[in-house]
Amino acid sequence: AYARTIGRPNINFITPGxxxxxxxxxxxxxxxNNPDLKPWxxxxxxxxxxxxxxxxxxxxxxxxxxxxxxxxxxxVTDATPELLAIxxxxxxxxxxxxTISTQTNAGDARVSGFEFGYRQSLTFLPDWARGLQIFFNAxxxxxxxxxxxxFSGFSPATYSGGINFIRARYYIKxxxxxxxxxxxxxxxxxxxxxxxxxxxxxxLTRIGVSAQYNLSRRVAxxxxxxxxxxxxxxxxxxxxxxxxFARRSGYQWLGYYTAVGVKGTF
Numbered sequence: 001a002y003a004r005t006i007g008r009p010n011i012n013f014i015t016p017g018x019x020x021x022x023x024x025x026x027x028x029x030x031x032x033n034n035p036d037l038k039p040w041x042x043x044x045x046x047x048x049x050x051x052x053x054x055x056x057x058x059x060x061x062x063x064x065x066x067x068x069x070x071x072x073x074x075x076v077t078d079a080t081p082e083l084l085a086i087x088x089x090x091x092x093x094x095x096x097x098x099t100i101s102t103q104t105n106a107g108d109a110r111v112s113g114f115e116f117g118y119r120q121s122l123t124f125l126p127d128w129a130r131g132l133q134i135f136f137n138a139x140x141x142x143x144x145x146x147x148x149x150x151f152s153g154f155s156p157a158t159y160s161g162g163i164n165f166i167r168a169r170y171y172i173k174x175x176x177x178x179x180x181x182x183x184x185x186x187x188x189x190x191x192x193x194x195x196x197x198x199x200x201x202x203x204l205t206r207i208g209v210s211a212q213y214n215l216s217r218r219v220a221x222x223x224x225x226x227x228x229x230x231x232x233x234x235x236x237x238x239x240x241x242x243x244x245f246a247r248r249s250g251y252q253w254l255g256y257y258t259a260v261g262v263k264g265t266f
Contacts, residue, residue, distance in 0.1 A: 003044040009037045009072060013103045018087060023094060027188075030079060030095065032087060032102040040105070042068040048115075059118040066111045071145060073106025076188040099188040109145030111154070114138075131171075136161040155182040170213040179204040187237060194239045199249075202234030219264045227256040 019031040048062030079098040119135040162175030187197040208226040235250030
């Protein structure tokens, strides 16, 4: 398949205006909207092979490439007197420790990748085990482009899988997901942050369990445990030459929760 697509910027990126953060925050910033930000366009190429109900399984494998022009990027610079004067903020010396951030058309970019998905019903099992399914999905991404291109949210590797046991009156589902290290935002260059320093979300693994039992056609009991392994988030900040021991910048343990209840359809 081939498609030509267009992506318009969010309205809050192009509405003229300036947002100034509180001076007491850790990294004070002046955000300047860019009314001249142009939409990006992309040529999309997709090739896939899919199989349906082959020995009670459904599977697909595919590759894709997206060539993007005028991709959006975040440009973060120190608030120099010259830049402050351009934006009409040169009358306040308190802005000297700020950074200025704006969205730009950073240049061309390319996103290419591989996708795989498979679901198998285990119909060869005895009658009491009928309804058992296994599934697995994988996506690998590679992003290339100008160094200021904002590839936030693009994870190079995403995997998920699980087991479903589905019967007429109840189901039990267990799933596993893995999200690779994801780049989130560019950090302004200064004495402590060299060029090409980015914020990253560390690798994230989640394991969940859910179940439901139908008391009638309209009322059911349910159980939801989306993170039985307790989520641990790790934040990193580093440039290409930063040694591994110096890349950790934050650690957050979020725990887990369990929801048990009754739901109905009326």
